[in-house]
Amino acid sequence: MRHRYSRRRFLEFSGLAGLSSWLVACASSTTTTGPTGSTGAPTAPPDPTTSSIAPIATTETTATVAETTPPPPPWTSPGWLAAENSQQGTSDWRIEAKVPGVGYREPEGTIEGWADTTSAQAGQTVTLHVATGAAGWRAHAYRMGWYGGQLGRLVWSSDEMPTEWQLTNSFDRATRMHRANWTPSLTFTIDDSWPPGSYLVKLVASTGEAHYVPLTVRRDDAVSSLLLVSAVTTWQAYNPWGGRSLYENFGPGSRRDRSLVVSFDRPYARSYNWGSADFLTHELPLIALIEELGIDTNYATNIDLHTSGDGGSDVLAGRTAVLTTGHDEYYSTPMRRTLERAVSSGVNVAFFGANAVYRHVRLEPNDEGSPVRQMPNYRVANADPLTEQDPKQSTVQWRNAPLAEPESALIGVQYFAAGVKAAYRVVNPSSWVFEGADVRNGSSFRGLVAIEADGLGPKGAEPENLEVLASSPVRYKDNMYEHAMTYYAHPSGAGVVATGTIAWINALDTEEWADEDTTEFVRIVTGNILRAFAAGPCGATHPSTGNADRYRRPVTPLGDSE
Numbered sequence: 001m002r003h004r005y006s007r008r009r010f011l012e013f014s015g016l017a018g019l020s021s022w023l024v025a026c027a028s029s030t031t032t033t034g035p036t037g038s039t040g041a042p043t044a045p046p047d048p049t050t051s052s053i054a055p056i057a058t059t060e061t062t063a064t065v066a067e068t069t070p071p072p073p074p075w076t077s078p079g080w081l082a083a084e085n086s087q088q089g090t091s092d093w094r095i096e097a098k099v100p101g102v103g104y105r106e107p108e109g110t111i112e113g114w115a116d117t118t119s120a121q122a123g124q125t126v127t128l129h130v131a132t133g134a135a136g137w138r139a140h141a142y143r144m145g146w147y148g149g150q151l152g153r154l155v156w157s158s159d160e161m162p163t164e165w166q167l168t169n170s171f172d173r174a175t176r177m178h179r180a181n182w183t184p185s186l187t188f189t190i191d192d193s194w195p196p197g198s199y200l201v202k203l204v205a206s207t208g209e210a211h212y213v214p215l216t217v218r219r220d221d222a223v224s225s226l227l228l229v230s231a232v233t234t235w236q237a238y239n240p241w242g243g244r245s246l247y248e249n250f251g252p253g254s255r256r257d258r259s260l261v262v263s264f265d266r267p268y269a270r271s272y273n274w275g276s277a278d279f280l281t282h283e284l285p286l287i288a289l290i291e292e293l294g295i296d297t298n299y300a301t302n303i304d305l306h307t308s309g310d311g312g313s314d315v316l317a318g319r320t321a322v323l324t325t326g327h328d329e330y331y332s333t334p335m336r337r338t339l340e341r342a343v344s345s346g347v348n349v350a351f352f353g354a355n356a357v358y359r360h361v362r363l364e365p366n367d368e369g370s371p372v373r374q375m376p377n378y379r380v381a382n383a384d385p386l387t388e389q390d391p392k393q394s395t396v397q398w399r400n401a402p403l404a405e406p407e408s409a410l411i412g413v414q415y416f417a418a419g420v421k422a423a424y425r426v427v428n429p430s431s432w433v434f435e436g437a438d439v440r441n442g443s444s445f446r447g448l449v450a451i452e453a454d455g456l457g458p459k460g461a462e463p464e465n466l467e468v469l470a471s472s473p474v475r476y477k478d479n480m481y482e483h484a485m486t487y488y489a490h491p492s493g494a495g496v497v498a499t500g501t502i503a504w505i506n507a508l509d510t511e512e513w514a515d516e517d518t519t520e521f522v523r524i525v526t527g528n529i530l531r532a533f534a535a536g537p538c539g540a541t542h543p544s545t546g547n548a549d550r551y552r553r554p555v556t557p558l559g560d561s562e
Contacts, residue, residue, distance in 0.1 A: 073192050075222040081145075082294030084195055089147025090154055092140075093200055095210045095274045111137055111205040112241075112267040112275065114180060116370070118232045118301045119216035120190045128213065129182040129265075134205035136160045139186060141215070143197045144284055145291035151284065155194055158186055160206075169242060175261035176249075177374070178242025179366075196222045198230060198287055198299050200276060211267065212275035216301050220313050224298040225320040225534040228287065232301045233330040233361060235277035236262050236375060241269040246377050260383075261376045265366055282326030285508035286352055289526060295534050302328065303372055305335040306363055316342050321533035326353035326505040327452070329415075330361045330377065333392070340410060343494045348533040351498040352505055352526070354454040355415040357407040360398050362386070399457075406461040411498045412486040413454035413462070417476035422483065424448035424501065425472035427551065432532065432542045433469060433487065433497065437524045445518045449474055449483045450503035456484050456552045463488045467544040470500075471551040480556040486548075489539025497529055 074080045111132035120126050128139060138160055142152040168181040196219035203211045216230055243251035244259040268275040290297050300315050302324075308315040315338070316322070322342050328351070336357055343349055359377055366373040377395045378384035381402060387394040391402035399406040399414065408414040426434065426443040453474055456462070470485035487497045506512060507522045532538045 073195075073219075073221075075196055075219055075224075078223050078296060079294070080195075080223060081291055081296045084143075084153075084197075085146045085148075085291050085294070087147065087153055089145075089150025090142075090152055091150050092154065093142035093144070093152035093202055095202070095212070097210075097274075099273055100271050110270070111203050111209050111211045112270065113185070113201075113203045113211060113213050114182075114265065114267045115201070115213050115215055116184075116265075118214075118230075118264070118303050119218045119299075121218050121220065122190055122192065122194075125187050125189050126215065127184045127187045128201070128203075129180065130161070130163070130185040130203055131180070131182055131267075132163050132203075132205045132209070134163065134207045134209065136162055136206045138204050139213075140202045140204065141194075142200050142202060143195060143217075144200060144279075144287060145197060146288050147291075151288055152200070155199070156188070158188070161186055171242070172261070175376070176244055176257065176259045177261040177263055178244055178259070178266060179263040180242070180266040190217055195219070196224075196298050198228070198279070198283065200279070210274065211270065212273075212279075214268070214276060214279050216299050216304075218300045218304060218315075219298060220315075220317065222296070222298045224296040224318075226290065226295060226297040226323055226530065227315065227319045227321065228283075228290065228297055228299050228323045229305060229325065229328070230279065230283060230299070230301045231325050231328040231330075232264075232277075232303060233332075233335075233363075233375060234327050235268065235272075235279075236264055237330050237359075237361075237377065239266070239268050239272055239277065241266045241272075260378055261364075261374055263366065264373045264375070278327055282353065282502065282505055286323070286325060286505045286526070289508055289523060290530060293527060293530065295530055302331070302335050303363070305338040306332050306372060307334070308338050309341075316345070316347055319347060320536050321348035321350060321538075323350045323352060323530075323533075324356055326502045328353060328356040329358045330375070331357045331359070331398070332361050332363050336398070336405075336410065343410070343490050343496060344492050346490075346492040346494050346537040348495045348497075348538045350496075350529055350533060351411050353452075354413075354498075354500055354502045355418070355452045356411055356498075357398060358415045360395050360403055362393055362395060406457055408457040408462040410496075411454075412466050412488055412496060413484050413498050413500050414457040416453060416455050416481050417474060418452045420450060420453050420474050420476050421447055422449040422453070422474040423472050424470055424483070424485075426469070427471045428467065428469045428547070431467070431469050431487070433525050433528050435528055437521055439521070444472070445521055446515065448503055448507055448518055448522070449501045451506070452502045453481070453483050454498065454500035455482045456486075456548055459549070459552065462486075462548065463490070463546075465489060465544045465546040466548045468547055468551045473553075475558070478558050480553075480558060482551065482553040484548075484551060487542075487544055489542065489544040493537030493540040495533065495538030495542060495544075 113130035116127040139158040141156040170179045199215045201213040237246040249257040268277045304315045361377045363372040364374045381387045381394045424445045426439045466488045474481045485500045
């Protein structure tokens with residue numbers, strides 16, 4: 001059977017290019033609350049002529065009225081994820097139009113929006129801030145999963161919402177931060193009709209234009225062994241909405257005139273995969289596989305890693321494994337400490353990507369005091385105004401001073417290059433991760449080490465029992481590096497695996513990679529990891545044998561650039 005959940009099916013064109021419109025029409029300043037009714041419109045007040053109180057019995061013989069207790073939510077019982085995915089799916093979540101690029105002229109009726117939170121739990125409200133030049137719009141919330149290959153299920157829709165123009169974007173000259181100061185457009189409550197999962201809220205203007213707002217519904221009461229974490233801090237770092245990201249200035253002036261702080265109070269740009277950021281390419285293929293396999297899973301964002309245990313609920317409670325996705329680069333200190341606590345307590349961690357835990361960030365409140373809505377990253381210590389006051393909050397690379405905490409101490413490998421493409425080569429075929437994959441020493445998969453790659457760092461930083469599973473040379477600019485996929489067993493019993501390539505999750509997509517053998521290999525290995533990590537502390541079942549010195553290669557210069 002061919003399993004197709006392709007980037008081409010997700011998008012007509014992928015990749016980050018250009019920026020969104022500077023100013024578009026905005027939503028009404030009147031907030032509508034819901035969804036107390038099925039459409040998200042407010043429920044009408046009770047009719048004052050009708051009593052909702054049952055009459056008191058006046059006879060000596062009273063009827064015993066059986067009290068009915070609502071059944072528990074489905075996700076509180078094992079097997080709920082398989083049952084969820086047996087429901088009817090739909091492809092209506094898709095935006096079929098080509099993603100706009102640099103200099104693309106905004107069509108009339110363009111719509112954009114952002115939510116006031118990256119994740120929500122039962123009983124919490126979510127407020128959308130929407131801007132459009134259309135006469136009206138609707139919001140449709142799709143839970144993303146497998147659903148027989150349709151990949152989405154419609155969970156909730158709003159009423160038709162009226163709109164009016166507003167032009168309230170802000171720019172902070174000191175930090176070069178862009179923010180969309182839009183008034184609230186629609187507020188809805190997460191109730192039991194929203195199962196845990198990763199959602200795309202699709203905003204659809206009356207003109208037909210559409211835009212995504214990603215949202216995670218986290219359910220701490222869900223029966224699940226796995227916890228999948230969306231990398232929203234990395235999405236926001238690369239988000240060019242307003243004209244800048246943490247990487248580049250897309251407007252007038254120097255391209256190096258990047259933002260020093262970015263805000264979550266803004267849409268993900270239309271050029272950033274119609275507002276879905278990296279979700280469709282670096283996360284959804286893994287989610288689809290997990291849900292196809294029916295392994296009970298809970299969902300969170302890395303903002304939840306940041307706040308976990310800090311006066312709130314513990315995102316790790318009851319979980320056997322944490323799964324990070326394709327590009328999980330930007331980490332605050334609390335985020336990293338949560339992962340370290342997981343490993344130390346016997347919770348497995350899988351890094352299904354590369355370049356993880358690379359840049360240190362802080363998460364700060366916005367001007368109104370809403371927490372974790374702004375993210376500074378100054379890159380170098382002497383540029384960060386907080387370095388002198390609190391060196392451990394300096395926003396440098398984790399491996400650099402004053403932090404000096406290489407990511408390989410947690411992950412096993414460290415980042416070395418972007419924009420690469422090389423073969424993936426198996427060097428430890430007897431490992432449990434390759435069971436059933438029909439590989440031998442030297443088996444190679446073309447192009448699987450791509451986009452960004454990791455390799456072994458300096459000796460002494462990673463765990464002594466780090467076991468290299470795959471290793472192959474990678475050319476980056478004028479140097480030759482060595483990719484590595486690794487695994488190690490922690491003394492707590494936890495297992496930690498790192499694929500060392502962002503392309504791992506993308507390669508679950510047969511149509512994009514056009515190589516069924518590679519996709520089948522990645523599916524088998526990923527399935528082995530998911531099942532072993534769901535079963536409990538993997539390091540106790542699968543100990544590791546250190547072999548890193550055998551594959552540690554110095555960076556080799558290749559001479560002058562060709």
